[in-house]
Amino acid sequence: MIGKRTAFAALTAIAASVPAHAAVTISTAVTQNMTCLDGVCAPTATEAVLNVGDLENLLASSNVAVTTTGAGVESDNLVVSAGLSWSNSNSLTFDAHDSVSIFAPVSITGVAGLFVVTNDGGKNGVFSIASGGYVTFANLSSTLNINNESYTLENSIAALAIAMAGNSQGRFALANSYDASADGTYSSSPIANEFLGKFDGLGNTISNLSIDAVGTRVAAFIYAADSGSIEHLLLTQVSVADTTKTFLGAVGGLTGGTGSQELLFQDFVSGTVVGGNKYYVGELAGSNEGRILESSASGAVVGGSKSYVGGLVGMNECSSKGTDIEESFANAAATGGRRSNVGGLAGGNSCIIGNSYSTGAVAGGEFSNAGGLIGYNADTSGQSLVRFSYENGSVKARVGGFRGGFVGEDLTFGGIRASYWDTTTTGLKEGAGNVDESGMKGRTTTQFMSRLPLGFNTSIWGQDSGINNGFPYLLANPPPN
Helix, strand or coil, X not given: CHHHXXXXXXXXXXXXXXXXXXXXXXXXXXXXXXXXXXXXXEECCCEEEEEHHHHHHHHCCCCEEEECEECCEECCEEEECCCEEECCCCEEEEECCCCEEECCEEXXXXXXXXXXXXXXXXXXXXXXXXXXXXEEECCCCCEEEECXXXXXXXXXXXXXXXXXXXXXXXXXEECXXXXXXXXXXXXXXXXXXXXXXXXXXCCCEEECCEEECCCCEECCECCECCCCEEECCEEEEEEEEECCCCCCEEEECCEEEECXXXXXXCCEEXXXXXXXXXEEEECCEEEECCEEECCEEEEEEECCCCCEEECCEEEECCCCCCCEEECCEEEEEEECCCCCEEECCEEEECCEEECCEECCCEEECCCCEEECCEEEECCCCCCCEEECXXXXXXXXXXXXXXXXXXXXXXXXXXXXXXXEEEHHXXXXXXXXXXXXXXXXXXXXXXXXXXXXXXXXXXXCEECCCCCHHHCCEEXXXXXXX
C-alpha cells in the first residue's frame, strides 16, 4: 500500500497547480500538448491539458480514450479538475501510466460507459476520488469498469443489500448519492452478510442512515471480510446504536469490523455512533484488522463500561498479515464508560498507526484509560508502532486509570516515535499516563501552528492558516472546508 499512498500524495500536489508536472489534466484551460486522433487523446509532452469542452465534443460523436502515453512521451498521472458530463451511449476511458484522480463531478447521463485503468491494475497506481469529485450514473445499465473489473451499479441501500446478499464476493458501486431518510430505522445492519468483494462509493454520499439494532456487529456493512475493499464512500448524519449489555460487540458507522487485508480507502463518516458495555465502538469502524488509508470521521462516538472507544476506530488490532491506519484523521468526540479505553483516533491499538491525527474531545469514565490519540496502546502482536502523528483535542477522565496527552496507557516501551500532543488543549504535561516515552513530545498550540513538528514529511503534511485551523493537515486527505 505504500505505492498507493505515494501516488496520491503526488496527485494532491498536481491538483494544487494545473497544468502540472508529468500529468495530463482535464480542465477548463485551453487544450495544450495533446493530440486527439481516431478517438484517442494522447500527450505530446509530459505536461498536457485537455479542455473539458473539447473532450465533451468528442464524446458527442464517438468513444474516447484519454491516455498518458503518447508517441515517445510518457506522462505519469491523469487528473480531472473540471466538471465533465455526456448524455449518449459513448464510452470514456481514462488510462494512466500511474494514477487517475478525480477532483470534479463526472456525470454520465446516458447509457454510457466509464473505464478506468491505472498502473499495474491498481497495485501501484491508484484510482482516487478527492474532495469535490464524484462519479454519477443516471442509468444503472451503464458500464463501470475499473482495472479490468466490471462493477454492478446500484442506487439504494435496499438494492445493494439484495445484490450483495446474492454475491458476497462481487463488485458493486453506488451510482448516485442516496438519502436514507425514507428507509426509516433499520433494526439490523443493512448489509447483513460478510462482504468479501469490492464496493466503490464513487465519491457519492449516503445520508441520514439510521440503525438501532442488537447484534454482535452493527454498522452499514456488518463486516468487511478478508481481501475486499470499501472505497470512496461518504456516510453523513448517521445514527447507529447498539446498546446490548451482555456480550462483546463492535459498532461502527461504516463497518462493524474489517478482516485481514480488507481496505478502507478514502471513506468518511459523520454522525453519532453508540455502543454498549464491552464493545468496540468507532465512528468509521468498530474494529480494524485490515488497512485504513486516507479516511476520516467526525461527530460523536459513545461506549459503555469496559469498552474501547475511538473517534475513528474502537480497536486497531494486528492480524497475521498486518494492520495499519495511515494518513487518516478523526474530529469526533469520544466518550467511554467505567473502565473503558478511549482515544481521539483509536480506543485501543496493537498495530501500526502512521501520519494520522485527532482533534476531538476525549472523555473516560472511572478507572478508564484516556489519551488524545489512543486510549490503550499495547504490543501483543510484536508489531505495534505509532509514528508521525499528533493530537490537539481535550482529554478528560474521572478518578483512576491513566490519562495522557497522546496515549492513556502505553505498554509498547519505545513503540511511539516522532509524535506529539497539544499541551494547551489537554493541559497535560505527560504524553502517556503511565510511562515517560521519549518518542512523544508536548507542544503548545502556538508551536503547533508555527511550523510542522520535527520529523513530519513535507510530501505528506502541509500547513496553512486557512486549513485545519492552522494545524498540520494531510496533503492527500485535507479536512473539509
